[in-house]
Amino acid sequence: xxxxxxxxxKVLDLNDIPLLDLRNLRQEIILESKEGKRVIGFFGAKExxxxxxxxxxxxxxxxxxxxxxxxxxxxxxxxxITNEIPAFHAFEREFFEEFGxxxxxxxxLKPVRYSQNRFDKTxxxxxxxxxxxxxxxxxxxxxxxxxxxxIEPGHFRFMCNGENVYHLEIxxxxxxxxxxxxxxxxxxxxxxxxxxxxxxTVIGHSIAYCNAVEALMNIQISERxxxxxxxxxxxxxxxVHIGDLGAISNDIAYLMGNSIFGATRTLVINTxxxxxGSRYGRGLVREGGVAFDIDENLSDRISKMLDxxxxxxxxxxxxxxxxxxxxxRLEKTGVLSKETxxxxxxxGMSARASGISIDIRTNHPWGEYKNRNTEIITMKTGDxxxxxxxxxxxxxxxxxxxxxxxxxxSVCKDNQxxxxxxxxxxxxxxxxxxxxxxxxxxxxxxxxxxxGNISKYKIKDPSFNNWYxxxxxxxxxxxxxxxxxxxxxxxxxxxxxx
Amino acid sequence: MIxxxxxxxxxxxxxxxxxxxxxxxxxxxxxxxxxxxxxxxxDFIKLLKKGEVISSTTxxxxxxxxxxxxxxxxxxxxxxxxxxxxxxxxxxxxFILFAYILALSRFFSIISAMDTGSSFEGMGASxxxxxxxxxxxxxxxxxxxxxxxxxxxSFQNLSLILQNTGETGYLIIILxxxxxxxxxxxxxxxxxxxxxNTHLELTMVHEVMILDNSGxxxxxxNYANSLKMILFSSLxxxxxxxxxxxxxxxxxxxxxxxxxxAILIGTIESGTARYRMTRLFxxxxxxxxxxxxxxxxxxxxxxESPVGVIK
Numbered sequence: 001x002x003x004x005x006x007x008x009x010k011v012l013d014l015n016d017i018p019l020l021d022l023r024n025l026r027q028e029i030i031l032e033s034k035e036g037k038r039v040i041g042f043f044g045a046k047e048x049x050x051x052x053x054x055x056x057x058x059x060x061x062x063x064x065x066x067x068x069x070x071x072x073x074x075x076x077x078x079x080x081i082t083n084e085i086p087a088f089h090a091f092e093r094e095f096f097e098e099f100g101x102x103x104x105x106x107x108x109l110k111p112v113r114y115s116q117n118r119f120d121k122t123x124x125x126x127x128x129x130x131x132x133x134x135x136x137x138x139x140x141x142x143x144x145x146x147x148x149x150x151i152e153p154g155h156f157r158f159m160c161n162g163e164n165v166y167h168l169e170i171x172x173x174x175x176x177x178x179x180x181x182x183x184x185x186x187x188x189x190x191x192x193x194x195x196x197x198x199x200x201t202v203i204g205h206s207i208a209y210c211n212a213v214e215a216l217m218n219i220q221i222s223e224r225x226x227x228x229x230x231x232x233x234x235x236x237x238x239x240v241h242i243g244d245l246g247a248i249s250n251d252i253a254y255l256m257g258n259s260i261f262g263a264t265r266t267l268v269i270n271t272x273x274x275x276x277g278s279r280y281g282r283g284l285v286r287e288g289g290v291a292f293d294i295d296e297n298l299s300d301r302i303s304k305m306l307d308x309x310x311x312x313x314x315x316x317x318x319x320x321x322x323x324x325x326x327x328x329r330l331e332k333t334g335v336l337s338k339e340t341x342x343x344x345x346x347x348g349m350s351a352r353a354s355g356i357s358i359d360i361r362t363n364h365p366w367g368e369y370k371n372r373n374t375e376i377i378t379m380k381t382g383d384x385x386x387x388x389x390x391x392x393x394x395x396x397x398x399x400x401x402x403x404x405x406x407x408x409x410s411v412c413k414d415n416q417x418x419x420x421x422x423x424x425x426x427x428x429x430x431x432x433x434x435x436x437x438x439x440x441x442x443x444x445x446x447x448x449x450x451x452g453n454i455s456k457y458k459i460k461d462p463s464f465n466n467w468y469x470x471x472x473x474x475x476x477x478x479x480x481x482x483x484x485x486x487x488x489x490x491x492x493x494x495x496x497x498x
Numbered sequence: 499m500i501x502x503x504x505x506x507x508x509x510x511x512x513x514x515x516x517x518x519x520x521x522x523x524x525x526x527x528x529x530x531x532x533x534x535x536x537x538x539x540x541d542f543i544k545l546l547k548k549g550e551v552i553s554s555t556t557x558x559x560x561x562x563x564x565x566x567x568x569x570x571x572x573x574x575x576x577x578x579x580x581x582x583x584x585x586x587x588x589x590x591x592x593f594i595l596f597a598y599i600l601a602l603s604r605f606f607s608i609i610s611a612m613d614t615g616s617s618f619e620g621m622g623a624s625x626x627x628x629x630x631x632x633x634x635x636x637x638x639x640x641x642x643x644x645x646x647x648x649x650x651x652s653f654q655n656l657s658l659i660l661q662n663t664g665e666t667g668y669l670i671i672i673l674x675x676x677x678x679x680x681x682x683x684x685x686x687x688x689x690x691x692x693x694x695n696t697h698l699e700l701t702m703v704h705e706v707m708i709l710d711n712s713g714x715x716x717x718x719x720n721y722a723n724s725l726k727m728i729l730f731s732s733l734x735x736x737x738x739x740x741x742x743x744x745x746x747x748x749x750x751x752x753x754x755x756x757x758x759x760a761i762l763i764g765t766i767e768s769g770t771a772r773y774r775m776t777r778l779f780x781x782x783x784x785x786x787x788x789x790x791x792x793x794x795x796x797x798x799x800x801x802e803s804p805v806g807v808i809k
Contacts, residue, residue: 141617141700148697162624163775251701253693253772259528325690325771333774479621480775483698 002028003057003066008364009215011431014447017054018068022078025055025070032057033085037066038345038358040443041432042091044072044099045456051099056432056445060363065432072101080106087345090464113173113497117181131169133159138166141479145174152493160479168474168482170467175497183457194444195282198461198495203229203236204437205459206285208444211366212433213287216425216446221367222416224409225289230368231302231405232272232281232290234398237438239268241391241398242313244490248388249320251484252329260316264309271305274298289418299406306399317392330385334473334485337382346469347462348440350489353390354382360436368405387488427452439463439492461495501584504749508580508732509572513724514539516731516760520688523764538724545717553710555615563610564715568722570603571729578729579654579736582748588654593641596653597634600685600726604630607719611707618699622706625775629691629703632782633684639789640677643796644670653733657741666799671737673792678733680785682763686727689767691778701775731759 001018020028033039041056050073057066072078080103082089090112092103097111100119111118114125133140138161145153153174159166182193194209195202207229214221242265249257269279276284276292284290294302320326336346341354351358360366361374377393379386425448433444440462447456470489474482518535525532534540552560577592579585585592608626611619645651647670648662660667684691687704699706708719735755739748773781 139617139620141621143700148699249771251696251698253689253696253767254770255524255528255768259530263529323769323771325773328777329771329774478775480701482700484701 003032003068006065006067006432007063008065008360008366008434009211009431011215011218011426011429012067014428014430017430019052020068020070022053022070022072022075025053025068026079026081028068029055029057029081029088030084032066033087036061039085039087039091040065040434040441040460041445041458042088042095043445043456043458044095044101045447047071051101053095053101054430054445054447056443058364058434060358063364065364067430067432072099076100077102077104079104082106086343087465089344090468111173113176114171115173115176115178115497117178125171125173128171130157130171131159131167133166135161137161145171154493156482158474158479158482163478163480165474165477165479165482168471170471172467172493173497175494177494177498179498180457180459184454186453191285191287195285197459197498198463198492199280200240200492201236201437201439201442201461201495203232203281203285204435204439204442205444205461206281207233207367208433208435208442210285210287211435212431212444212446213425214421215431215433216429216448217287217421217423218426219288219419219421221289221419222414224293224412224414225417225419226367227405227409227412228275228290228292228294228417229285231294231402231409232275232284233435233437234402234405235268235272236281237398238309238395238402239265239272240438240490241395242268242309244487245317245320245388245391247487247490248330248384248484249326251487252326254320254323254326257316257320257326260312264312264316267305267309271302274301286418287423288421289416291417293417294406294409296410299409303403303406306402310396310399313392313395321389321392327385329484330388331381331383333384333481334477334488335381335383336469336473338380340472341382341469344468344472345465347465348436349390349394349438350387350462350466350469351440352376352378353386355380358441360434360441364434366433366435372401372404374401384484384488425452425454437462439490439495440466459498461492461498463491463493463495466491467496500745501582502586504581505584505586508728509575509725511539512728512756513721514542516728516756517724519757519760520764520767523761524768527765527768538720542717542721545720546714548713550713550715553614556613556710559606560610560613560710563606564711564718564722566606567603568718568725570599570606571722571725574599574603575725575729577653578732579656580732581752582743582745583654583657583736583739583741585652585654588652590651592652592654593645597637597641601630601634603722607707614710616709618702618706619709621700622703625703626707629684629778629782632779632786633681636677636782636786636789637681639786639793640674643789643792644674647796647799653736656733656736657739659737661741663799666795669795670792673788673795675734675737677785677788677792678730678737679759679762680781680788682727682730682759683766684782684785685730686723686763688763690770690773691781693772701772728756731756734759 004016004018006012037057037059040058044051044053050071052069052071054069082092083105092106094112096102096109097118141158143156145155155171157169183190194206197205242261246258246261272281273279284292336354338355341351341356355378357376357378359376361369362376379390427448427450430447435442443460445458449455473485515535517538522532522535574596576586577596608623611623648659650658692703711719735752739751
C-alpha cells in the first residue's frame with residue numbers, strides 16, 4: 001500500500017501510515033499531484049535518531065486525504081519534487097531549513113524563515129544573496145522589514161524598470177516564535193497558543209486545534225457547541241472581509257468606502273465581544289465545546305446586527321463596485337491566472353478569486369458544515385477586483401449562513417456547551433484537522449507518541465501558500481499598485497513565520 | 499494700502515483654512531465629525547516648536563530647500579492679485595516669472611529628494627518631474643493665449659479679458675478655470691492625482707519626496723504647498739470677479755470662491771478613487787487638450803476680427 005486514505009479529523013494509527021522509500025514516495029507524489037491532488041502537508045518528524053517525512057495530499061473531489069511517509073536515513077539530499085510540481089517549493093524549503101535534507105535540484109532552496117531552530121545556524125539573512133537584475137535602467141526598491149503604519153514586519157525587494165516591477169522577492173520570518181514546538185509543552189494551556197497563531201484568524205485556528213485534540217481524545221461535542229462555533233467562524237469571516245474592503249478603499253483613496261466599511265466592521269466585532277468578551281473571539285472556542293452560549297436575546301441582537309451591516313455593506317458595496325474610478329484601479333491589477341494559481345498551489349479565497357473551486361467547508365466538511373451544502377463562490381479574473389468582489393459575495397453568503405445557524409440554535413434542545421472529557425490523547429496517532437478560515441484552509445496536523453503526548457504539531461496557514469502568489473501577481477504591474485495588490489491578498493506574516 | 503495689508507493677511511491665513519476646510523468636508527462625507535478647520539494651523543505651530551532629524555547622508559541642499567521653497571512660493575505670491583485684483587508687485591509678463599519661480603522651487607525640492615539617497619524619494623522625484631514637464635506647457639499655452647487675445651499682460655489685468663474680447667472671453671474664462679482647477683489638483687497633490695493621506699510610500703508623489711523632512715522644515719514645506727493652492731485658486735477667483743467691484747464686494751466674492759473651491763476639492767476627494775499612476779498622464783493630457791482648445795479659440799477670434807484685437 002502506497003497511501004492510506006483518511007478524512008478531515010479522522011484519527012489514524014501511526015503504524016498504519018505506509019512507509020516508502022524516499023525515491024518511491026517522490027514518484028508517488030508526482031503521480032498523485034498530476035491527478036489533481038493538492039499538497040497540504042509535507043513535513044518531517046524526529047523518530048528516534050531518524051527523520052520521518054510525512055506527506056499529506058488532499059483529494060478535494062472525493063473529500064479524502066492521502067497520507068504516506070518515508071524514513072530518511074544516511075542521506076542528505078534527494079531529487080526535488082518542486083521541479084515537477086511547483087506547489088511543493090515552500091514545503092521543500094521549509095523541510096530543508098528544519099532538517100538540512102536538501103532537495104538537490106530545487107530551483108530556489110532559500111530558507112523560509114531564517115529561524116533560530118533551523119538546521120544550519122551559520123546562514124544568516126544578512127548574507128543571503130537576493131535576486132539581482134543587471135542593467136543601466138534597472139533599479140531596486142527595498143521596503144521594510146519595518147513599515148509605515150501598524151503592520152507586521154516583512155522585507156520586500158522590488159526589481160524595477162522605472163515604474164514597472166519585473167520581480168518581487170519577499171523575505172519573511174521576522175516574527176518567528178517557534179510556535180509549533182511550543183505545542184509540545186506538557187500541562188500548558190495550549191488553547192491559548194492556538195488562539196495566538198495568527199491574530200486575524202483566531203476562530204479558524206482555534207477550531208482547527210480543538211477538532212484535532214477532540215478527535216484524539218475521542219469526544220463528541222454537543223450540537224449547540226458546533227452551531228456556536230460555526231456562527232463565530234462566519235462572523236470572523238464577515239468582520240475581516242469588511243475590514244479588507246475598507247482597507248482596499250483606503251489604498252485607492254476612496255474615502256467613503258474606508259469610513260463606512262470601517263464603521264461597519266466595528267459593529268461585527270462588537271457583536272463578537274458581546275458573545276465572548278473579546279472582539280476577536282478569544283476565549284470562545286474551548287476543548288470540548290464552547291465557553292459561552294448564544295441565548296434567545298443575544299440571537300436577536302445578532303440578527304439585528306446582520307440587518308444593519310448588510311444594509312450598509314450593500315449600499316456602499318454597490319456604489320464602490322459601480323464607480324468607474326474605483327473599477328479602473330481594481331480591474332486587471334495584480335492578475336493571477338488560474339493556471340499559475342493551480343501550479344503554485346494557491347489556497348483559499350485568493351484561489352477562488354482565480355477560479356479554483358476549493359472550500360474546506362464544502363470539500364472536507366467538519367462539524368456543523370457536514371449538515372449543510374455551502375456553495376463555493378468563485379470568480380474568473382484573478383485580479384484585485386475579483387479578490388475584492390469575492391469578499392463582498394462571501395459577506396452576503398456568511399450572513400445567510402449565520403441566519404440559518406441562529407434558526408437552528410433556537411430549536412436546538414441540547415443545552416450542553418462543554419462536554420466532559422479526560423485530557424488523554426490517543427497514543428501513537430496522527431490526525432489532520434482542516435478548517436476554512438476567512439483567508440482559506442487552516443491545516444493542523446497532530447502526531448502523538450507512545451505515552452499520548454504530542455510529538456509533532458504542524459500548522460499550515462493559507463498565507464504559507466499564498467505569499468508566493470503575491471510575488472507573482474505583482475509582476476508587470478506598476479510599483480505604485482503593490483500596496484493595493486498586497487491588500488487584496490492580505491496575507492498573514494505570523495501565520496507564515498509561525 | 500489696505501489691499502496690500504489684506505493680501506498679506508490672506509497669504510498668511512488662508513492656506514491653513516483652505517486645507518482645514520477640505521479636511522472638514524472629507525470628514526463630513528465620511529460621516530465623521532473631523533478635526534477643527536484650524537487644525538492645519540495648530541499643526542504648523544506644533545511642527546515649528548519641534549526639533550529636526552537630519553539624515554547624515556544629506557548635504558546642504560537638503561537643509562536649504564524647505565526655506566528656499568517657501569521663499570520662492572511667497573515671492574511668486576507677490577505677483578498674484580488676491581483681494582480687489584491688486585497684486586503686491588505687478589509688471590508686464592509677470593506670469594512668466596511666476597511660473598519659473600515655482601519651477602525653481604520644484605527643482606530644489608526634487609534635488610533635495612534625490613539628496614537623501616532614499617530609493618523611495620528618488621521614485622517620487624521621478625514622478626514629480628514627469629508630471630511637471632507636462633503641466634508647464636498647459637499653463638503657458640493658456641496664459642499666452644489669453645495674453646495674445648485680450649492684451650492682458652500681467653496677472654493684475656486678468657479681469658480685463660471680458661472687456662477686451664467680448665463673447666469669446668466667456669468661453670475662454672470657463673476653459674481657463676477648468677485648466678487652472680486641474681492645476682490645483684496636480685500642484686496641490688490632491689486626489690485623484692496624489693493622495694495626501696496615504697501612508698504607502700510606494701504610491702506617493704509629493705509626500706514621498708518629503709519623507710525625510712521633519713519639524714520646522716516640514717512645517718515650511720506644508721505651508722508652501724497649501725499657499726500654492728491658494729495662489730492658483732485666486733487666479734480662478736480673479737477670472738470670475740468682474741472688474742470694478744468695490745473692495746467689500748470683491749473681498750466677499752474672493753472668499754466665497756476660495757471657499758467653494760475648497761468644498762469642491764473636498765467633495766471630489768471623497769467621491770473618487772485615485773487614478774492609477776499610468777493613467778495620471780491622461781489626466782494631465784486632458785488639461786493640455788483644454789489649453790489647446792483655448793489656443794484654438796484665440797486663433798479663431800484673432801483671424802475673424804477685422805482689426806485684430808492684439809494691442
